[in-house]
Amino acid sequence: xxxxxxxxxxxxxxxxxxxxxxxxxxxxxxxxxxxxxxxxxxxxxxxxxxxxxxxxxxxxxxxxxxxxxxxxxxxxxxxxxxxxxxxxxxxxxxxxxxxxxxxxxxxxxxxxxxxxxxxxxxxxxxxxxxxxxxxxxxxxxxxxxxxxxxxxxxxxxxxxxxxxxxxxxxxxxxxxxxxxxxxxxxxxxxxxxxxxxxxxxxxxxxxxxxxxxxxxxxxxxxxxx
Amino acid sequence: xxxxxxxxxxxxxxxxxxxxxxxxxxxxxxxxxxxxxxxxxxxxxxxxxxxxxxxxxxxxxxxxxxxxxxxxxxxxxxxxxxxxxxxxxxxxxxxxxxxxxxxxxxxxxxxxxxxxxxxxxxxxxxxxxxxxxxxxxxxxxxxxxxxxxxxxxxxxxxxxxxxxxxxxxxxxxxxxxxxxxxxxxxxxxxxxxxxxxxxxxxxxxxxxxxxxxxxxxxxxxxxxxxxxxxxxxxxxxxxxxxxxxxxxxxxxxxxxxxx
Numbered sequence: 400x401x402x403x404x405x406x407x408x409x410x411x412x413x414x415x416x417x418x419x420x421x422x423x424x425x426x427x428x429x430x431x432x433x434x435x436x437x438x439x440x441x442x443x444x445x446x447x448x449x450x451x452x453x454x455x456x457x458x459x460x461x462x463x464x465x466x467x468x469x470x471x472x473x474x475x476x477x478x479x480x481x482x483x484x485x486x487x488x489x490x491x492x493x494x495x496x497x498x499x500x501x502x503x504x505x506x507x508x509x510x511x512x513x514x515x516x517x518x519x520x521x522x523x524x525x526x527x528x529x530x531x532x533x534x535x536x537x538x539x540x541x542x543x544x545x546x547x548x549x550x551x552x553x554x555x556x557x558x559x560x561x562x563x564x565x566x567x568x569x570x571x572x573x574x575x576x577x578x579x580x581x582x583x584x585x586x587x588x589x590x591x592x593x594x595x596x597x598x599x600x601x602x603x604x605x606x607x608x609x610x611x612x613x614x615x616x617x618x619x620x621x622x623x624x
Numbered sequence: 625x626x627x628x629x630x631x632x633x634x635x636x637x638x639x640x641x642x643x644x645x646x647x648x649x650x651x652x653x654x655x656x657x658x659x660x661x662x663x664x665x666x667x668x669x670x671x672x673x674x675x676x677x678x679x680x681x682x683x684x685x686x687x688x689x690x691x692x693x694x695x696x697x698x699x700x701x702x703x704x705x706x707x708x709x710x711x712x713x714x715x716x717x718x719x720x721x722x723x724x725x726x727x728x729x730x731x732x733x734x735x736x737x738x739x740x741x742x743x744x745x746x747x748x749x750x751x752x753x754x755x756x757x758x759x760x761x762x763x764x765x766x767x768x769x770x771x772x773x774x775x776x777x778x779x780x781x782x783x784x785x786x787x788x789x790x791x792x793x794x795x796x797x798x799x800x801x802x803x804x805x806x807x808x809x810x811x812x813x814x815x816x817x818x819x820x821x822x823x824x825x826x827x828x829x830x831x832x833x834x835x836x837x838x839x840x841x842x843x844x845x846x847x848x849x850x851x852x853x854x855x856x857x858x859x860x861x862x863x864x865x866x867x868x869x870x871x872x873x874x875x876x877x878x879x880x881x882x883x
Contacts, residue, residue: 401879401880401881403879403880404881469839470879471838471842471866471867471878471879472865472866472867472868472869472874472875472878472879473875473879474879475866475867476867476868608867608868
């Protein structure tokens with residue numbers, strides 16, 4: 400077995416580990432919001448350094464492999480993808496942290512309304528991440544394409560949540576601070592789904608060698624991806 | 625596969641087959657060499673890449689029982705250089721070869737470079753002087769050799785000797801230069817000088833290079849052909865071959881998972 404095979408499998412294992420930490424961070428961030436558990440939120444914030452450390456470690460591994468093994472073809476695409484995926488994962492970890500910060504703030508105030516769409520959105524975003532990682536591990540583009548297709552659902556929910564909150568704010572200006580914070584959270588989740596989409600797009604590149612991002616005209620206005 | 629305008633073709637093999645006696649070493653190779661581009665031939669030992677290279681300057685004619693089938697067309701005249709009516713000596717003036725190990729003649733530096741021209745009948749000192757200087761300059765050896773032109777070529781270092789062989793190959797103003805693993809016996813510094821030289825030379829000549837060093841192919845070649853068991857498996861732009869080859873065999877070979 401070529402030396403690089405073992406190194407690539409280590410790399411894969413580390414990415415999976417990082418992915419699991421990010422999944423847990425997203426899950427717990429929403430839990431801390433819905434169950435008004437600020438201690439859990441603070442714990443997620445404390446744990447983020449593990450994700451950051453893996454981000455750096457994986458980057459260093461990739462740079463070392465490029466320098467020492469001169470990877471080509473599929474190996475090269477896998478390693479460059481790994482570097483990009485960790486960037487996406489690291490950003491997702493930061494966004495989970497942002498959700499936690501807003502959760503801590505919101506937990507100090509009386510609930511504005513029961514959370515319904517936010518947990519739904521979070522669930523879709525989390526599933527997208529899980530599936531994107533799965534697609535990467537199995538080099539399965541059909542799963543990747545499926546992830547990419549689900550991004551619209553999250554985008555639609557973001558708009559729906561915003562419209563609903565807008566209604567609250569118009570009705571009663573005292574809700575504005577809380578409503579804006581919940582809007583932020585929706586936006587964070589929407590960004591998390593975008594990063595999951597990026598990962599899925601990179602999987603297509605690893606497997607097929609085609610860069611598919613920016614190949615379609617933007618489907619809607621008003622959000623950066 | 626590479627699709628270019630025919631007008632950019634410097635040479636092309638068409639259904640080329642080659643036999644060492646009963647051994648069928650090249651099987652229906654159709655591959656073109658583009659004008660003023662570097663084309664690399666890669667593949668495991670015994671795949672036929674050197675055999676293919678040697679067809680281009682009729683090296684195989686030196687041994688009996690060797691047999692060509694098919695054509696190697698040299699453009700723009702459209703002549704088949706392996707047809708029996710073509711003089712191999714004339715072919716070698718137009719298509720020169722640089723070998724794996726530096727192989728200067730046991731002569732002076734000057735005479736090594738002047739050799740091909742003398743074979744052609746040039747004897748006037750002023751013409752030879754000019755050609756020797758020009759060739760040595762093109763081979764990036766002039767500064768190191770100009771004060772010792774009458775010293776034996778063997779006094780040069782390995783890398784210098786290889787550049788001398790390049791100068792010798794250039795002296796007859798060939799249109800195609802063939803390189804057969806030109807740096808396999810050189811250290812990294814001499815290697816990088818030869819590689820820089822190859823890139824410089826392609827401004828004027830078309831180059832075909834056989835190399836075992838895939839990084840070398842990646843560094844110097846515009847196009848890369850992968851051969852296996854006498855067949856051409858894949859031929860494409862070098863960046864395509866090294867980032868996303870179309871053929872599974874190519875992928876396995878370049879990522880070191882062969883066999």
